[in-house]
Amino acid sequence: xxxxQFPGLNIQVHGKPLVYLDNAxxxxxxxAVIDAVNDYYLNHNANIHRGVHSLSESATELYEQARxxxxxxxxxxxxxxxxxxxxxxxxVNLVAQTFVRNRVKAGDEILISHLEHHSxxxxxxxxxxQTGAKLKVIPMNEQGELVLDDLDQLLNEKTRFxxxxxxxxxxxxxxxxxxxxxxxxxxxxxxxxDGAQAMPHLKVDVQDLDCDFYTVSGHKMYGPTGSGVLYxxxxxxxxxxxxxxxxxxxxxxxxxxxxxxAVPAKFEAGTPNIxxxxxxxxxxxxxxxxxxxxxxxxxxxLRIYAEQKLNEVSGLxxxxxxxxxxxxxxxxxxxxxxxxxxxxxxxxxxxxxxxHHCTMPIFQFFGVxxxxxxxxxxxxxxxxxDVLVESLHKAKAMFT
Amino acid sequence: xxxxNKLYKKTIxxxxxxxxxxxxxxxxxxxxxxxxxxxxxxxxxxLTIKDDVLQHVNYSGESCAxxxxxxxxxxxxxxxxxLADWFERFEMFKLLMSKDAAEDLHYETLGPVNNLVTVxxxxxxxxxxxxxxxxxxxxxxxxxxxxxx
Numbered sequence: 001x002x003x004x005q006f007p008g009l010n011i012q013v014h015g016k017p018l019v020y021l022d023n024a025x026x027x028x029x030x031x032a033v034i035d036a037v038n039d040y041y042l043n044h045n046a047n048i049h050r051g052v053h054s055l056s057e058s059a060t061e062l063y064e065q066a067r068x069x070x071x072x073x074x075x076x077x078x079x080x081x082x083x084x085x086x087x088x089x090x091x092v093n094l095v096a097q098t099f100v101r102n103r104v105k106a107g108d109e110i111l112i113s114h115l116e117h118h119s120x121x122x123x124x125x126x127x128x129x130q131t132g133a134k135l136k137v138i139p140m141n142e143q144g145e146l147v148l149d150d151l152d153q154l155l156n157e158k159t160r161f162x163x164x165x166x167x168x169x170x171x172x173x174x175x176x177x178x179x180x181x182x183x184x185x186x187x188x189x190x191x192x193x194d195g196a197q198a199m200p201h202l203k204v205d206v207q208d209l210d211c212d213f214y215t216v217s218g219h220k221m222y223g224p225t226g227s228g229v230l231y232x233x234x235x236x237x238x239x240x241x242x243x244x245x246x247x248x249x250x251x252x253x254x255x256x257x258x259x260x261x262a263v264p265a266k267f268e269a270g271t272p273n274i275x276x277x278x279x280x281x282x283x284x285x286x287x288x289x290x291x292x293x294x295x296x297x298x299x300x301x302l303r304i305y306a307e308q309k310l311n312e313v314s315g316l317x318x319x320x321x322x323x324x325x326x327x328x329x330x331x332x333x334x335x336x337x338x339x340x341x342x343x344x345x346x347x348x349x350x351x352x353x354x355x356h357h358c359t360m361p362i363f364q365f366f367g368v369x370x371x372x373x374x375x376x377x378x379x380x381x382x383x384x385x386d387v388l389v390e391s392l393h394k395a396k397a398m399f400t
Numbered sequence: 401x402x403x404x405n406k407l408y409k410k411t412i413x414x415x416x417x418x419x420x421x422x423x424x425x426x427x428x429x430x431x432x433x434x435x436x437x438x439x440x441x442x443x444x445x446x447l448t449i450k451d452d453v454l455q456h457v458n459y460s461g462e463s464c465a466x467x468x469x470x471x472x473x474x475x476x477x478x479x480x481x482x483l484a485d486w487f488e489r490f491e492m493f494k495l496l497m498s499k500d501a502a503e504d505l506h507y508e509t510l511g512p513v514n515n516l517v518t519v520x521x522x523x524x525x526x527x528x529x530x531x532x533x534x535x536x537x538x539x540x541x542x543x544x545x546x547x548x549x
Contacts, residue, residue: 369441399408399465
């Protein structure tokens with residue numbers, strides 16, 4: 001069983017078996033990832049790309065091998081197109097500041113969608129403040145799907161960049177990103193796809209999507225926290241200025257000038273999260289071994305079962321009923337605030353997220369302050385759905 | 401489950417269902433908004449202060465049961481107090497919510513507010529209980545907003 005490989009699931013909370021349904025916040029990690037991180041600290045602990053000694057060489061090899069594994073996972077043309085970052089937030093900010101900021105001027109437009117996480121909104125607002133550009137938003141409907149009727153007007157001669165999430169963290173909606181990328185490219189607009197929530201659920205092929213940039217968050221896809229990669233088309237990465245200055249990103253430094261290192265080192269100033277990168281490589285290998293098709297299939301089964309069971313709870317309203325969606329359920333229950341539900345069901349071992357999930361505009365659309373969010377991973381079970389539903393009934397009983 | 405029942409005591413659930421002094425009054429002299437950015441809780445406190453006495457205390461907002469009940473009980477406790485007496489009770493309340501305080505800490509003058517003492521065992525919920533008090537302190541001081549971050 002794949003589930004057995006996740007030791008973090010075998011714990012008790014308030015004397016009850018943990019039912020971990022907060023995977024969209026952060027996933028659990030398989031033993032292979034934990035082992036890879038430990039192995040680095042125990043057997044290969046040295047800085048990378050620096051020493052000539054054996055330990056540094058073996059650490060460098062493990063780190064670079066991880067880059068190769070990730071490139072394979074997302075089918076990047078080359079592992080050199082992948083920059084190690086702390087996560088999607090850093091990836092988006094890097095692109096905003098080194099690719100987009102120089103390309104926009106006052107009056108230009110940057111297009112995002114209503115479904116974005118704050119991390120794919122605020123970096124663009126910063127660029128708008130810095131340049132006088134305007135932020136435009138692809139609207140959503142009651143089902144939590146993007147409305148593309150006016151896409152042709154939204155992508156106009158002023159549009160300089162588009163940034164859209166692949167899968168909504170709050171509602172689970174899977175956006176038609178390939179179609180969006182095609183439409184943007186037809187107008188000569190480059191596109192970043194925020195893949196934070198897609199990676200744990202879907203097979204991602206950046207060449208098939210033809211996106212210009214794709215961000216990957218390690219800890220959402222069963223890897224270590226503080227790890228991630230940014231994929232960029234080589235032509236863009238080569239043309240972009242560095243993001244941070246420091247060691248490793250240079251070829252030659254004098255007090256008069258500095259020659260930057262080649263991509264990806266140009267964007268990797270300072271000693272990186274070596275253990276995290278190696279662990280993320282192990283997560284990529286784990287997912288390829290588990291099989292992305294198997295993961296997607298299991299997600300689908302869980303989604304169908306959870307959807308049915310949650311809909312049977314009277315007074316429960318699910319936000320986000322897109323046809324294409326990941327097993328993420330945002331919901332409210334009449335008369336009980338989300339935080340109270342979260343606290344009560346925690347006492348039955350059930351871990352969910354409550355609040356606005358860093359997507360305040362989505363909940364402004366629905367006219368509520370926030371919701372409960374149960375987000376599943378392939379290792380969750382139907383029995384855990386039952387425990388969730390049972391605990392929700394307990395919460396309702398307490399409040400009536 | 402006893403911990404949970406201690407948190408959601410009957411008094412708290414009752415105040416949540418029937419909040420006292422809830423709603424925006426027609427007139428007030430002082431107002432402040434309390435925000436908890438992390439969880440999205442929001443509470444607005446409206447005061448009528450005359451000669452340093454809290455004549456009316458109202459609140460509005462949408463938040464969890466702990467937050468609603470805390471605000472409801474706070475308004476009942478506060479009406480008629482002098483500002484000096486109110487700040488004295490605010491200090492007691494802060495101690496009541498302090499993680500280091502004794503489990504059975506009790507202040508006679510806080511009355512039903514003592515029901516919130518269990519909240520400190522739920523660290524992520526302490527701010528739910530304290531937000532309205534900080535908002536009210538801000539309103540008295542003439543500050544527009546308070547946060548519990």
